Amino acid sequence: MAVLRANVDFAKRIFSDRVGNDYVYGGNWNPFNVKVGTDCSGLVIDICDAVRNGTAMAWTRHGMSTESWRPIEVGQTGTIFNTICVASPNDFPADAAVKIAIHHGPGGGANSHMWCEVEGIRMESNGSDGCVTGNRARSVYDTSYANDWHYLPGPITGQLGTDPAGVLARATGLSAGRAAEILPAVSDGLKASQCTNVNRIAMWLAQVGHESGSFVYTEEIASGAAYEGRADLGNTQPGDGVRFKGRSWIQITGRSNYGLFSQWAFRQRLVQSPTYFVDRSTELADLKWAGIGAAWYWTVARTDINALSDRQDLETVTRRINGGTNGLADRRDRYNRALLQGDALLQLLAPESLDPIEELLMSDLQVESLSIYATPGEPLIPIVRMVQAIDAAEHRKLVEDWARTGDADALSRIARTAAGQGKFRDPATVAHAKAVLADIEATNPAVLQEFISQKGQS
Numbered sequence: 001m002a003v004l005r006a007n008v009d010f011a012k013r014i015f016s017d018r019v020g021n022d023y024v025y026g027g028n029w030n031p032f033n034v035k036v037g038t039d040c041s042g043l044v045i046d047i048c049d050a051v052r053n054g055t056a057m058a059w060t061r062h063g064m065s066t067e068s069w070r071p072i073e074v075g076q077t078g079t080i081f082n083t084i085c086v087a088s089p090n091d092f093p094a095d096a097a098v099k100i101a102i103h104h105g106p107g108g109g110a111n112s113h114m115w116c117e118v119e120g121i122r123m124e125s126n127g128s129d130g131c132v133t134g135n136r137a138r139s140v141y142d143t144s145y146a147n148d149w150h151y152l153p154g155p156i157t158g159q160l161g162t163d164p165a166g167v168l169a170r171a172t173g174l175s176a177g178r179a180a181e182i183l184p185a186v187s188d189g190l191k192a193s194q195c196t197n198v199n200r201i202a203m204w205l206a207q208v209g210h211e212s213g214s215f216v217y218t219e220e221i222a223s224g225a226a227y228e229g230r231a232d233l234g235n236t237q238p239g240d241g242v243r244f245k246g247r248s249w250i251q252i253t254g255r256s257n258y259g260l261f262s263q264w265a266f267r268q269r270l271v272q273s274p275t276y277f278v279d280r281s282t283e284l285a286d287l288k289w290a291g292i293g294a295a296w297y298w299t300v301a302r303t304d305i306n307a308l309s310d311r312q313d314l315e316t317v318t319r320r321i322n323g324g325t326n327g328l329a330d331r332r333d334r335y336n337r338a339l340l341q342g343d344a345l346l347q348l349l350a351p352e353s354l355d356p357i358e359e360l361l362m363s364d365l366q367v368e369s370l371s372i373y374a375t376p377g378e379p380l381i382p383i384v385r386m387v388q389a390i391d392a393a394e395h396r397k398l399v400e401d402w403a404r405t406g407d408a409d410a411l412s413r414i415a416r417t418a419a420g421q422g423k424f425r426d427p428a429t430v431a432h433a434k435a436v437l438a439d440i441e442a443t444n445p446a447v448l449q450e451f452i453s454q455k456g457q458s
Contacts, residue, residue, distance in 0.1 A: 001082065003051050003097045005158030008118065011050035011098075015043075015123050016340045021131040025110070031059050041066045043125040044100055044116045048081040048152050051097050051118065066112040069102050071148050083150040089141040095154035101138065101146040116140065119156075120198045121342035134202070134336035135312040164347040171205055171338040171345060174214065182215050182287065187348055189249070189291020192268070193298040194306055201345040203309035203317055206335035208294050210327050212249040219285035220246035220253075227254060234259065247284035248293020250321065258284070261296045297321070371395035372432065373413040374423045400436055406447035408454065411440075415451075 017034045024037035029046050038046070045064050049057040062080055072078050074087045083100065086092060092099050098116050105111025115124035115138050122137035129136055138145065168186060169179035186205075195204045209215055224245025227235055233254025235241055246253040252261050258277045261284075266274040270292065277284050284293060298305050302320040309317060314335055318325050338345065366380035373396060402410035416422050418433035441448050 001153055002155055002157045003152070004054060005156055007051050007054035008097060008156050010054050011047050012118055012121060012340075012342065014050055015047060015118075015121070015131075015133075018131050019133055019336075019340070021125075023125050023127050023130045025127075028061050029059065037130060038125055040114050040125050041068075043123060043131065044098075044114050047116055047118065047123060048079075048083070048098055048100075051152060052081055065108075066102060066104070066114050067108045069100070069114065069148065069150055070108075071104065078150070081152055083152050086149050086151065089143065089146075089149050092140075092149070092151050093154070095156070096151040097154040097156055098152035099140045100150045100152070101140040101142065102148040102150070103145050104148055113145075119342040119344075121340060132336075134339035135314055135332075136336065164350070167341055167344045167347050171202070171341045171348075172209055172214070172334070173337060178215075182290075183348075185287050185289075185291040186215075187291075187350070188288075189295050190348055192292055192295030195298075195309075196349065197310070198339070198343060198345050199312055200306055200309040201348060202335055202338035202341075203305075203312075203314070204294075204298065205338045205345075206314070206331050207317060207321055208249045208291070209334050210331045211251070211294075211321065212290070215249065215290075218248060218287060218290045220251055230254065233257065243281050247281075247289075249290045250294040250297040252284065252293050252297065257301075260300070261293065264296050264300055265292065369395065369423075371399075372422065372424045372429045373399045373417055375413075376421075376423045378423075403436065404440055404444060404447070406444075406450065408451060411448070411451045 014029070014034075018029060018037075021035060022037040023039060024042075025039045026042075027036065027038040028042050029038050030036040041064065042061055045061055046057070046059070049059075049062075064079065068079055069083070072085050074085050074091075077084055083098075089099070089101065098118055100114060100116045102114040103112060105113075113126065115122070115126075117123065117140045122133050122139060124133070124137035125131045140146070140149070164187075165176060165180040165183050168174065168183055169176045172179065174182075189208070190201055190204055193200070193204055195201045212218070222245070224242040226241065227233055227245065228239075228241030229235060230241065233240075233244070234256025235244060235254055237255070240255050244253065244255045244258050252258060255278065258281060259275065262271065262277045263274045265271045265276060271277070273279070283289070305317055305320055308320070314332055315325060315328065318328055318331055365383045367383055367386060368374075368380055369378065369386075399410045399413050403414050413422070414433050414436050417424070418430060418437055420430050422429070422433070437448070
């Protein structure tokens with residue numbers, strides 16, 4: 001049975017509003033007071049009710065508890081929500097709307113526990129931490145504790161709206177305007193960092209957000225003079241300390257690291273030379289490079305961060321970046337905030353749909369010149385270069401205008417075409433070129449005579 005996208009989004013919203021609430025045994029969420037807590041089964045019941053019924057949910061336990069999911073045969077349907085039992089979490093269908101894991105303890109009650117997941121968002125209320133998500137919540141794929149699994153069937157119908165700037169704002173706590181401003185840099189950084197799943201994206205936003213003071217600083221505040229003469233950073237020339245101070249969202253510092261980053265960026269075809277940022281050190285502070293600089297650190301300077309992110313190992317990733325655990329609480333808060341966005345985080349990898357003209361200009365499409373004065377056999381031209389040429393002038397007019405001033409190359413092109421040896425040899429083109437030469441002979445015979453003389457000498 002399909003469920004509506006609007007209902008799923010509503011379920012995620014009522015959960016995110018209540019993260020941090022106390023665990024209340026036998027409790028039930030209150031639609032009029034988001035601070036009211038519930039227990040493990042109350043959370044799962046309300047989430048299933050919201051996904052199934054949206055704003056028409058009952059906000060009641062329906063007389064249910066963890067015992068309502070006592071083991072049934074695999075494949076059988078149970079509960080008023082028509083959830084289906086599976087043998088293991090590996091059997092959850094890809095389009096399951098709610099995935100549920102349960103630990104059935106002896107006698108039930110306080111000895112049992114349950115939790116769930118919606119579109120990659122972990123949801124749990126436990127006696128130790130209350131209502132939690134992210135890496136503080138259990139995974140429904142955890143087989144070390146769970147011994148029963150059920151799911152509320154999908155698929156989820158209705159289009160998932162794309163609002164990457166809104167997703168970024170909610171995932172980071174930034175204003176909508178600031179999120180939209182930095183979105184291209186974030187997207188570029190995530191892709192260059194190979195952050196292609198929810199866990200990696202959330203970790204990147206948490207760590208980079210902390211290191212940059214909420215994506216504010218692309219350059220360290222200090223002058224960099226303290227790095228002067230630091231051989232371990234490759235600062236061997238006078239002024240290197242200031243010249244190669246820390247820049248980008250995860251700061252790259254020192255001549256050596258600027259050089260390594262430049263070489264990497266060159267191999268990625270992001271810059272034109274392998275010494276690009278050594279030669280233009282201050283440019284690394286531009287917002288354009290903020291996420292790219294972080295990506296180099298993420299994938300080259302510390303090669304195991306993505307693997308650690310896949311395991312949700314926040315503390316070890318923090319040690320890789322910080323050298324210790326400074327700011328761990330803030331990083332964890334940022335991480336859990338980002339994880340609340342679930343699969344919506346994937347929108348950050350493709351922040352905006354391009355209009356057709358932008359998409360064409362950013363493509364690798366190459367085209368041939370249709371100018372009648374094009375050189376036979378000349379290579380194809382990238383479409384963006386062709387557009388730039390249009391901005392300068394139409395090629396034919398440009399060649400003819402230069403020919404009238406006596407430009408030898410322009411006159412040579414026209415003469416070649418007039419002789420029927422150009423790229424285009426149709427009668428109309430040949431006749432046009434001859435007419436241009438005749439006009440030059442009539443209006444400025446000296447330049448034509450000089451051209452003929454030079455050709456004769458060569």
